[in-house]
Amino acid sequence: MTETIGVVPHKERHDEPRATSPSWFIAKLNPVSRFIGAMLLCVPMFLSLDVVSASTALLIDFALLWIGGVNPLMVLRRTWMVWIAAVGSFVSVTLYGTASGAILFRFGLMAVSEGSLYAGAATFLRVAAIAVPGVIFALGLDPTDLADGLVQILHLPSKFVYGGLAGMRMVTLLQDDWRALGLSRRSRGLGDGSAIRRVFMQAFSLLVVSIRRGTKLATAMEARGFGGDAPRSQARTSRLHGVDWLFYLICMAIPAVALLLAYRTGYWHWSFRN
Amino acid sequence: MTDIQSSAVKKHSNKWRVVDIVVAAIIAVASGVIFWAWDLIYAVPIGIFDSLTPGLGGLFDFMWLFAGPLAAIIVRKPGAALFAETVAALIEALMGNPFGIGGSLIVGMFQGLGAEIGFAVFAYKKWNIVSVTLAGALTGLFNGAYDWLTHSGWTVLQGSTFTICCVISGAVMGGAFMWVVQFALAKTGVLDRFESGRAQELV
Numbered sequence: 251m252t253e254t255i256g257v258v259p260h261k262e263r264h265d266e267p268r269a270t271s272p273s274w275f276i277a278k279l280n281p282v283s284r285f286i287g288a289m290l291l292c293v294p295m296f297l298s299l300d301v302v303s304a305s306t307a308l309l310i311d312f313a314l315l316w317i318g319g320v321n322p323l324m325v326l327r328r329t330w331m332v333w334i335a336a337v338g339s340f341v342s343v344t345l346y347g348t349a350s351g352a353i354l355f356r357f358g359l360m361a362v363s364e365g366s367l368y369a370g371a372a373t374f375l376r377v378a379a380i381a382v383p384g385v386i387f388a389l390g391l392d393p394t395d396l397a398d399g400l401v402q403i404l405h406l407p408s409k410f411v412y413g414g415l416a417g418m419r420m421v422t423l424l425q426d427d428w429r430a431l432g433l434s435r436r437s438r439g440l441g442d443g444s445a446i447r448r449v450f451m452q453a454f455s456l457l458v459v460s461i462r463r464g465t466k467l468a469t470a471m472e473a474r475g476f477g478g479d480a481p482r483s484q485a486r487t488s489r490l491h492g493v494d495w496l497f498y499l500i501c502m503a504i505p506a507v508a509l510l511l512a513y514r515t516g517y518w519h520w521s522f523r524n
Numbered sequence: 525m526t527d528i529q530s531s532a533v534k535k536h537s538n539k540w541r542v543v544d545i546v547v548a549a550i551i552a553v554a555s556g557v558i559f560w561a562w563d564l565i566y567a568v569p570i571g572i573f574d575s576l577t578p579g580l581g582g583l584f585d586f587m588w589l590f591a592g593p594l595a596a597i598i599v600r601k602p603g604a605a606l607f608a609e610t611v612a613a614l615i616e617a618l619m620g621n622p623f624g625i626g627g628s629l630i631v632g633m634f635q636g637l638g639a640e641i642g643f644a645v646f647a648y649k650k651w652n653i654v655s656v657t658l659a660g661a662l663t664g665l666f667n668g669a670y671d672w673l674t675h676s677g678w679t680v681l682q683g684s685t686f687t688i689c690c691v692i693s694g695a696v697m698g699g700a701f702m703w704v705v706q707f708a709l710a711k712t713g714v715l716d717r718f719e720s721g722r723a724q725e726l727v
Contacts, residue, residue, distance in 0.1 A: 285625055292626035299676055328620075334567045335622035338574065343675055346578040346682035359578050359681070369677030377674075384624020388617050410545055414611050417549025421615070424554060454708065457554060461598075461714045464550040468543035477542040521676040 271390045272328075273318040275497075282399035283494040284387040287501040292380040294505035300519045301368070303505075303512035304375035310504050311383045320386060329378075329385050336377040344370030372519075379508075393418050398488040408482050416467060424460060431455050536600070536719060538648055543717055544599040551598065552608040555591035556615025562587040563621045578682040582668060582689030588631075589663045589690075589698035592639030597656045597706045598720050602640075602648045605659060609636030631670050638666030642699075651720070653703045660699020664690035 271277040276284065295307060312322050326333075343366060350365025397415040401408045431452055435441045441448040471477065512518045566584065574581035595608030613632020617625050642659025643651070668687030672678060678686070706720055715721025 285629070288625035289630075292624070292630075296674060331563060331620070331622035332624070338567050338571045339675060341571065342574045342579075342581075342682065343677040345575060346679055347677040348679050366677065373675060373677055381622060381624035381627050384617070384626045384628075385620060385622075388620065388625050391618055393618070409540070409542075410607060413542065413545030414549040414552070414607075416546055417553045417611070418615065420550055420553055421557065424557065453558075454705070457551075457705075458709065458712050458714050460550050460554055461547055461709065464547040465543055465714070465717050468541075468546040471546065472542045477545075522673075 269390055270392055270395070272324065273315065273320050273386070275318040276387060278493050279497055280399050280403065280488060280490055280494050281391055281396040282403050283490065283497055284391065287497050288384045288387050290498060290501040291383055291504060294509060295376060295380050297521055298509055298512055298518050299369060299372050299376065299521045300512050300517040301372045301375055302515055302517040303508040304372055304379045306511050307504055307508035308375060308379040308382065310507065311379065314500065315383070315386060325382065325386060328389065329382050332378055332381040332385060335381070336374045339377050340370045340374040343373045395488070398484070398486050402484060402488040403490060409477055412476070416471065417464070420460060420463065423463070424456065427456055427459050428452070431459070536649070538602050540601050544601050544604070548595045548599045548604050548608050549611055551595040552591055552611035553615055555594065555608065556612035557619070559588055559612055559616040560619040560621060563616065578679070579685030580689055582686040583693045585664065585667055585690045586693040586697035589635060589660060589667060589694040590702055592636045592663055593642070593656050593659045593699050594702040594705060596639060596643055596659065597651060597702055598709070598715060598718060600651045600719050602644070605639035605643060606633070606636035609633070609639060609663070631667065634666045634670045635663045638662035653700060656703045657695050657699035660702065661691050661695035663698055664692070664694025667694065
C-alpha cells in the first residue's frame, strides 16, 4: 500500500507577508532604528522627575503613534503591562518616598506626604512615558532583520549575533518541548504533586533538552563553515535610509520639547537631588 | 590516553567556540522566556512586599538575575554573562514586557555588566561557587542601583533596603543556586563538551 503525499515546490509556495509593525511608519524603519530611537526617547527622561515633562512626552507619544497608524485604544490594549508596572512604582514612591509638605497619612514606616504623592504621580507618568513607545516599537519586530542590522549597521561581531539568532529560533521548539515533556512525564506518572515542584523539575528537563539540542546545532553550524576565520558575506543588505534619520530627529525632539516645557513652566526637578 | 584527557580537562581556554556561543544563546533565550513569564505575574508578589514594607520586594528580583551567572558558569568564557543577560533582556522586550525596549535592554546590560565583573575580578580564572555567588550579588547590586536611579523619589531607607534585598536575592538564588543547577546539569552529561561538564569526571 503506497500513500502519496503532495508537496508544493518551495518556489511555488507563497506566504502572506507578515506586518513588521502595526504602524506603517515604524514598519518602514530599519529594526536597529527602533532600538536607537527607544534609547533616544527614554534616556533624557531620567533627568527630571516632574509631572509636566512626563505627561507632555506621554501625550506627544500618543499623538504621534496615532498619526503613525496606532490609535490610542490599541496603544492602551497593547501596553496593559506597562500600566501595572507604573502603578507599582506609584505605590512604592508614594508610601516610601522622601516626605515633604503636609503629611496626609502615616502608618508604621509608611508616610504619604504631599511631596511623595507628587513624586509618585510623576514616577507613574514617567514610567509610562518611557515604556509605552518602547513596547509599541517592539511589536512585530523580525529577529532576522534585527540581526542583519546589528551586524551591518552597528558592526557587532557576526558570530555572536547570528549565534544568538540561532538560539532565538529555538523559542518555538522550546514551546513544543515543554508540551512533550509534560505529556511524557504524565504518562510515567510523574508530576501529580505540587505545581511549583512540577514546574521546577520540568524546567530543568527543558534546560537539559535545549542544551543537548544546542550542542548538536553548533556542530551542524560548524560543519557548514560558521565560525571560521574567513570574512563573512551578507545575503541580505541592511541600510539606514532618510526615514530612519527622520525618526531619530523625532525621538530626540520629544524629550527635548517635554523637558524644555517643564523648565519654562518651573516644574523641572533634577532627578538626582532630594 | 589518560594523559591527553587530563590535559584537556586542566587547560582553560578563554577563546569562544561556536558551541559556547550557541549554548550561551540558548540559555539566554530560555531565561528570557522565564523573565517574560515573570513580567506577567511579578506585580503581585513584588507589589505586595513593596507596599507593605520599604523595599523587601527586591527579594523577588532574582527571577531577572540568573541568566548571566548561569550562562557564564556553564560556558566559562569572558563576556558570557553580559552576552546572556543582554540577549535574555532582548527576548523579554521582543515578547512584550512592561518596560519597553529601552527600559528592559538598559537594565539587562546593567545586570550583565554586574555579573561580568564578578568573574572578571578573578581574571576569568576562578569558575566556582565563590565567583558565581559574587557575580549574582553584583547582578543584584546593579539591578538595585538602576531601580533606585529610576525611582529617585525613594527615601534612602527604601532605596538601600531594596538594593540590599536585590543583592541578597542575586547572591543566593541568582548566583549560588545556579552553581547547584550547573552541577546537576553536568551530572546528566549534557555539558560534556564544556569544561564545566568535565570537571566532575576528574574526581
